[in-house]
Amino acid sequence: MTLDGATSTQATPPAGALVADSSDRAFKADVIDASVETPILVDFWAPWCGPCRQLTPALEKVVNEKNGAIRLIKINIDENPSVAGQLGIQSIPAVFAFAGGRPVDAFMGAIPESEVRRFAERVISQAPAAAPQPGSIDEQIANALEAAGEALAAQDYPRAAEIYTLVLQHVPDNAKALIGLAQVYLATDDLEQAQAVLADVPEEARKGEDYVALNSALKLAAEAEGLSDNSALEAQIAANPDDHQARFDLAVVLNSQGQKVEAAEALLAIMRRDRGWNEDAARKKLLELFEAWGPKDPATLKGRRMLSSLLFS
Numbered sequence: 308m309t310l311d312g313a314t315s316t317q318a319t320p321p322a323g324a325l326v327a328d329s330s331d332r333a334f335k336a337d338v339i340d341a342s343v344e345t346p347i348l349v350d351f352w353a354p355w356c357g358p359c360r361q362l363t364p365a366l367e368k369v370v371n372e373k374n375g376a377i378r379l380i381k382i383n384i385d386e387n388p389s390v391a392g393q394l395g396i397q398s399i400p401a402v403f404a405f406a407g408g409r410p411v412d413a414f415m416g417a418i419p420e421s422e423v424r425r426f427a428e429r430v431i432s433q434a435p436a437a438a439p440q441p442g443s444i445d446e447q448i449a450n451a452l453e454a455a456g457e458a459l460a461a462q463d464y465p466r467a468a469e470i471y472t473l474v475l476q477h478v479p480d481n482a483k484a485l486i487g488l489a490q491v492y493l494a495t496d497d498l499e500q501a502q503a504v505l506a507d508v509p510e511e512a513r514k515g516e517d518y519v520a521l522n523s524a525l526k527l528a529a530e531a532e533g534l535s536d537n538s539a540l541e542a543q544i545a546a547n548p549d550d551h552q553a554r555f556d557l558a559v560v561l562n563s564q565g566q567k568v569e570a571a572e573a574l575l576a577i578m579r580r581d582r583g584w585n586e587d588a589a590r591k592k593l594l595e596l597f598e599a600w601g602p603k604d605p606a607t608l609k610g611r612r613m614l615s616s617l618l619f620s
Contacts, residue, residue: 326367326379331389337380342405346434348427350381351391351401358417359400365420366402369427376431402426406434448474452483464491482512489521498528516601523599531563551577551584555592562596567606570596575613590614 329337329349338347350366352359363381370379384391384399394403394410404412404426412430455470471488474481485508492501502525508518534540534556543553558573574596577589593614600607 324378325370325373325375326381329380329382329387331382331387334382334387334390338405339408341378343408345375346377346404346406346411346430348377348379348430349403349405350379351384351394351396351399351403352381353383353385353399355385356399362400362402362417362423365418365423368420369424372424373427373431377427404430406430444477448478448481452481452487455484455487459487459490459494462494464495467491480507480509482508482515482518486512486517486521489525493521493524493528496528498525498532501525520599520601523595527559527595527599528563531559534560536560537564549580551581551589555585555589558589558592558596562599567596567600567604568609571606571610571613575617578617 327337338349341347348366348370350359350363352363366379370377382390384396391401394401398415400417401415402413403410411433412426414426418426451470451474455467455474458464458467458470468488468491471484471491474484475488478484485504489501489504489508492498492504501521505518505521505525512518513522537557537560540553540557540560543550544557547553554573554577558570561567561573562570571593574589574593577584582590593610597607597610
């Protein structure tokens with residue numbers, strides 16, 4: 308990992324390169340392989356097709372508008388019937404979208420320009436990220452983020468923080484680096500810094516699983532800060548097993564200490580004694596914990612099984 312100030316090798320193609328004709332023989336290179344880098348619309352047409360003459364200009368206009376975010380390949384099926392046959396095309400115009408080396412969407416017939424635009428935007432938004440070019444700054448950043456993730460998983464927090472900070476020096480709005488650095492601060496109990504870094508995550512990245520989980524975890528950690536310690540809460544519960552608030556607070560504290568399954572068990576104990584306590588607060592808090600832990604966390608999986616057993620017993 309160097310991140311030595313190299314510049315990205317990926318350049319916006321000139322307008323003329325955004326629209327091109329192709330053939331059965333060149334289809335793999337022009338569409339399958341090329342779509343790994345940029346999503347591609349394939350317009351299957353023929354000279355005798357009236358609706359094709361209406362649709363193709365709209366496709367070209369929309370693709371040129373997107374300035375390299377998507378490309379258009381046109382295939383005359385009279386001269387190149389093989390690929391159209393393999394795709395099961397029985398009428399034209401037919402437009403197939405390819406991204407990541409495979410077909411991802413399609414439509415048949417001539418549609419208005421506004422619908423073409425919405426179709427192209429959907430394909431662009433759902434396309435997988437292009438693989439970074441070897442030796443580019445993008446590849447260096449991808450490698451750095453992978454190394455930082457490994458350091459974070461190994462609880463080598465100084466190393467993870469160092470790498471995430473280095474990435475952010477080059478790309479200040481990199482969502483993965485911002486979320487990763489905030490995770491480091493959370494793991495080292497610096498909630499104020501974690502919250503400050505998380506606030507810098509771009510708006511469009513705030514719906515991702517990692518962001519949602521971290522945001523929930525920070526809220527839970529802040530909630531735990533003002534609560535009594537384990538021993539005091541456990542003493543309250545021992546004195547009164549129906550002190551649901553003490554058991555609820557204990558679950559929040561246990562979670563902040565990394566005792567996830569124990570936290571889930573405390574909330575489930577409340578539900579067994581009084582399922583509707585405090586407007587179903589125990590179940591709602593358990594769902595917050597699942598969100599903070601993430602759907603693949605073993606504690607989430609175990610907790611969901613325990614919750615299902617309780618609800619459907």
